[in-house]
Amino acid sequence: MPRMEVYTDHCKGCELCVEICPAGVIEMSEEINKLGYHPARYKGEGCTGCGFCFYACPEPDAITVYKKED
Amino acid sequence: MAKDILRKPKGFNDVYFNKPGADKENTHYCPGCGHGVVHKLIAEALEDFGVADRAIMISPVGCSVFVYYYFATGNVQAAHGRAPAVATGLKRANPDSIVISYQGDGDLGAIGGNNILQAANRGENITVIFVNNAIYGMTGGQMAPTTLVGQRTMTTPYGRSVENEGYPIKICELLASLESPAYLERTAITDVKNIMKTRLAIRKAIKVQIDNKGFSLVEILSACPSGWRMTPRKAKEWITTNMMPYFKPGVYKDVLNERKPYAPAKLNLSLDEIDEKLGLKEEAPSFPGDMSGLKENHRNPRIKVAGFGGQGVLMLGNVLAEAGMLQGYEVSWLPSYGPEMRGGTANCQVHIDEDKIGSPVVSDSTVLIAMNKPSLDKFVPDVVPGGVVLYNTSMIDQAPRRKDLEIIPVPASEIADATGDLKVANMVMIGAYLETTKVVSKEAVFAALDIAIKHKGFIPMNQKAIEQGIEHVRKIKG
Amino acid sequence: MAKELIKGNEAVIKGALLAGCRNYFGYPITPASEIAHAASKYFPLLGRSFLQGESEVASINMCYGAASAGVRTMTASSGPGISLKQEGISYAAGSELPIVIVDIQRGGPGLGNIAPEQGDYNQVTKGGGHGNYKTIVLAPNCAQEMCDLTMLAFDLADEYRTPVYVFTDGYIGQMMEPVEFPKAREIKVEKDWAVWGNRESRDNLINSIYLEPLELEAHNQKLQDKYQLIEEKEVMFDTYRLDDAELVTMGYGIVSRILKTAIDKARKKGLKVGLLRPITLFPFPNKKIQELGNRVNSFLVVEMSNGQMVQDVKLALLGAKPVYFYNRMGGVVPTVNEVLNKIEEILK
Numbered sequence: 001m002p003r004m005e006v007y008t009d010h011c012k013g014c015e016l017c018v019e020i021c022p023a024g025v026i027e028m029s030e031e032i033n034k035l036g037y038h039p040a041r042y043k044g045e046g047c048t049g050c051g052f053c054f055y056a057c058p059e060p061d062a063i064t065v066y067k068k069e070d
Numbered sequence: 071m072a073k074d075i076l077r078k079p080k081g082f083n084d085v086y087f088n089k090p091g092a093d094k095e096n097t098h099y100c101p102g103c104g105h106g107v108v109h110k111l112i113a114e115a116l117e118d119f120g121v122a123d124r125a126i127m128i129s130p131v132g133c134s135v136f137v138y139y140y141f142a143t144g145n146v147q148a149a150h151g152r153a154p155a156v157a158t159g160l161k162r163a164n165p166d167s168i169v170i171s172y173q174g175d176g177d178l179g180a181i182g183g184n185n186i187l188q189a190a191n192r193g194e195n196i197t198v199i200f201v202n203n204a205i206y207g208m209t210g211g212q213m214a215p216t217t218l219v220g221q222r223t224m225t226t227p228y229g230r231s232v233e234n235e236g237y238p239i240k241i242c243e244l245l246a247s248l249e250s251p252a253y254l255e256r257t258a259i260t261d262v263k264n265i266m267k268t269r270l271a272i273r274k275a276i277k278v279q280i281d282n283k284g285f286s287l288v289e290i291l292s293a294c295p296s297g298w299r300m301t302p303r304k305a306k307e308w309i310t311t312n313m314m315p316y317f318k319p320g321v322y323k324d325v326l327n328e329r330k331p332y333a334p335a336k337l338n339l340s341l342d343e344i345d346e347k348l349g350l351k352e353e354a355p356s357f358p359g360d361m362s363g364l365k366e367n368h369r370n371p372r373i374k375v376a377g378f379g380g381q382g383v384l385m386l387g388n389v390l391a392e393a394g395m396l397q398g399y400e401v402s403w404l405p406s407y408g409p410e411m412r413g414g415t416a417n418c419q420v421h422i423d424e425d426k427i428g429s430p431v432v433s434d435s436t437v438l439i440a441m442n443k444p445s446l447d448k449f450v451p452d453v454v455p456g457g458v459v460l461y462n463t464s465m466i467d468q469a470p471r472r473k474d475l476e477i478i479p480v481p482a483s484e485i486a487d488a489t490g491d492l493k494v495a496n497m498v499m500i501g502a503y504l505e506t507t508k509v510v511s512k513e514a515v516f517a518a519l520d521i522a523i524k525h526k527g528f529i530p531m532n533q534k535a536i537e538q539g540i541e542h543v544r545k546i547k548g
Numbered sequence: 549m550a551k552e553l554i555k556g557n558e559a560v561i562k563g564a565l566l567a568g569c570r571n572y573f574g575y576p577i578t579p580a581s582e583i584a585h586a587a588s589k590y591f592p593l594l595g596r597s598f599l600q601g602e603s604e605v606a607s608i609n610m611c612y613g614a615a616s617a618g619v620r621t622m623t624a625s626s627g628p629g630i631s632l633k634q635e636g637i638s639y640a641a642g643s644e645l646p647i648v649i650v651d652i653q654r655g656g657p658g659l660g661n662i663a664p665e666q667g668d669y670n671q672v673t674k675g676g677g678h679g680n681y682k683t684i685v686l687a688p689n690c691a692q693e694m695c696d697l698t699m700l701a702f703d704l705a706d707e708y709r710t711p712v713y714v715f716t717d718g719y720i721g722q723m724m725e726p727v728e729f730p731k732a733r734e735i736k737v738e739k740d741w742a743v744w745g746n747r748e749s750r751d752n753l754i755n756s757i758y759l760e761p762l763e764l765e766a767h768n769q770k771l772q773d774k775y776q777l778i779e780e781k782e783v784m785f786d787t788y789r790l791d792d793a794e795l796v797t798m799g800y801g802i803v804s805r806i807l808k809t810a811i812d813k814a815r816k817k818g819l820k821v822g823l824l825r826p827i828t829l830f831p832f833p834n835k836k837i838q839e840l841g842n843r844v845n846s847f848l849v850v851e852m853s854n855g856q857m858v859q860d861v862k863l864a865l866l867g868a869k870p871v872y873f874y875n876r877m878g879g880v881v882p883t884v885n886e887v888l889n890k891i892e893e894i895l896k
Binding site (some may be wrong): 147151155159166187338351388392400405407430465 | 551552570643731744749757802803883
């Protein structure tokens with residue numbers, strides 16, 4: 001199954017991934033990360049592997065998208 | 071390029087080793103900043119094209135001043151607005167490198183406006199990534215050249231007004247009016263469609279450079295949530311509703327199909343070839359001279375040559391100095407220079423000396439060669455007693471009144487005219503001078519002509535004029 | 549090679565090419581334009597690059613780029629252009645980039661005129677742009693030195709990673725004299741710090757930003773240490789008839805030539821006068837001046853400026869001996885007799 005992964009401590013909580021995700025499978029976490037933000041997180045299912053969140057995310061290393069099974 | 075995993079591209083450093091402080095993993099950008107997205111698209115393209123090693127990123131001044139923290143490329147930080155000039159230097163020093171000038175709107179559109187215009191107009195084979203967020207972010211939110219009309223910033227607290235600040239500058243439209251640029255596009259980082267268009271535009275702009283097709287620029291409308299005092303989501307909407315209607319996305323220039331790749335030719339010269347191209351010679355003609363037998367007032371002359379511009383005054387002095395050098399003497403030649411010689415009067419000062427020359431300035435001359443009346447009147451008083459004055463009687467109707475000088479009248483213009491060209495009056499004077507003083511020989515002067523005169527076809531006429539000058543002095547001296 | 553009668557401004561370019569200069573960037577200005585003319589002629593012939601920049605500011609920043617790539621690069625101008633270049637020179641000093649800058653001085657301030665003057669002394673020897681930096685300043689006084697010191701400038705620039713000036717006046721630039729150029733030789737300078745656009749140099753960074761004050765202080769200290777080393781090792785000067793001199797005259801560029809002739813005339817009158825000509829204006833020959841201060845009676849500084857170098861001479865002597873001053877400004881070149889009169893006045 002495709003999935004996306006958030007490197008929690010790189011996320012600055014801008015929510016742009018949440019907004020752009022066509023499947024609506026990203027949400028903001030209530031935890032506070034090392035940078036002091038509520039990071040985004042994957043809801044756990046439903047990712048289509050489109051990669052939009054990866055390109056919308058301004059942080060180089062905050063989001064990884066696995067398009068295929070791995 | 072289909073990839074199974076989308077992750078931090080290799081165009082980025084794994085660890086931001088150039089970043090000071092403890093945190094070498096996170097960017098310095100604010101949440102939702104458009105720079106991060108643009109960085110990612112560049113880094114991905116560098117990785118996909120396999121050119122990260124060849125790439126040199128130029129960090130501008132502005133929020134992206136720390137571009138050099140992130141990219142796994144060579145990095146050069148530039149002064150405000152000067153990135154296109156720095157890029158030009160880098161690219162011309164090493165045309166094999168891939169030079170990317172990353173600039174913001176203040177850097178590119180305001181302080182560096184001429185630098186980008188001229189680099190584009192030269193068609194420099196560089197890639198410019200222009201991030202337009204309509205504000206100065208780094209310095210705390212002041213007006214940019216691209217700030218929209220009515221937009222409030224720290225320096226337009228009542229909104230940008232057309233009357234005071236004019237309209238926002240449209241860089242793509244401006245540069246598109248130039249012939250040279252190969253590819254210009256404006257995109258926006260808003261929705262998926264526009265982000266993907268931006269991705270393709272950045273890739274294309276880098277490819278243009280890899281293919282040696284010249285100047286490319288992508289202007290990217292990008293959010294500055296902090297500067298705009300908005301959430302990142304609102305900031306994106308603001309691009310769509312406010313920026314895009316004025317800064318219309320689109321391809322403003324694409325002449326890639328008609329552009330032929332160009333890379334400067336490489337030339338590997340041997341050391342001997344370098345000497346030859348520089349005109350350096352192992353040996354020069356030599357006519358060893360000896361002034362010991364000359365009259366005292368002729369030895370080690372300090373010569374002033376003066377006349378109208380166009381009378382060949384500077385060449386006259388040049389040939390004398392050249393001949394003096396070939397005879398083994400120390401010489402110097404100092405011209406009047408600049409606009410004063412264009413159309414006005416011209417003079418030059420020549421030393422030919424057995425010893426090393428101190429001051430090359432001739433204030434008290436031992437020789438005056440005057441080609442016209444104003445020159446004679448002006449410089450005769452400076453000639454030392456016993457000095458030699460050669461004057462062009464064709465243009466000077468009155469002989470100098472001083473009795474303490476050796477005065478040689480020479481109808482130089484008339485002789486020149488009879489020889490075939492008024493312009494060789496200067497050569498007639500050279501002949502007259504060498505016959506009068508014997509400081510330089512005819513052979514040395516002829517050899518000097520070969521060196522000093524570019525158009526070899528003129529040499530025979532000049533030689534003839536010199537002979538005529540010699541003949542004239544022989545006649546009057548009996 | 550055989551002697552060639554050549555303008556100082558052209559000798560600069562042949563010297564630069566023999567020193568392995570690869571990239572020339574410049575903007576036309578009288579009385580330095582012949583340098584650009586010669587560069588535009590010879591650089592392409594040798595497969596090297598000449599570019600007329602859109603401005604003085606652009607030209608020095610193009611040099612900044614080429615120097616970053618590790619090639620030998622240069623620009624040339626006159627006072628008004630040098631003023632504009634100061635931004636880039638400060639950045640180059642901060643980023644420790646070797647760039648050779650030729651300044652053929654003309655009359656100022658403002659547009660002034662194109663006659664020879666020496667009013668740029670302060671702006672080239674004291675840094676000139678913003679920040680704590682200095683540049684090496686070489687002051688040729690003949691066409692031969694225009695070649696030789698340009699070549700040396702490239703070596704010093706690389707050795708110390710610093711901008712270096714070849715600094716003279718319109719007369720020395722415009723004058724033709726015989727020059728013996730050396731034969732071309734292989735020039736190879738390894739610059740492991742440069743950014744060439746390959747894997748080996750990929751981690752290199754050319755930069756003058758140090759956000760942390762302590763880091764910037766350390767960087768500044770490193771620069772100051774470098775300048776001190778330059779002061780210890782690179783002072784150059786020329787002396788003439790100093791052995792028994794009671795009065796030491798000082799001047800650089802065209803003035804030193806005038807002084808030499810004036811000294812010969814003064815000596816014929818039995819006046820004990822000699823010449824100390826600084827060849828490096830930074831580093832300045834302080835020690836030599838102090839040493840002379842111990843045995844001569846007085847100094848005479850002659851400048852075609854309002855008195856800029858004379859301040860450094862006074863600083864070196866700290867009041868130990870009287871320092872007289874004679875100057876002309878606005879492009880007026882002092883005559884030998886004017887200087888001679890001044891010498892006689894002092895020694896009487």
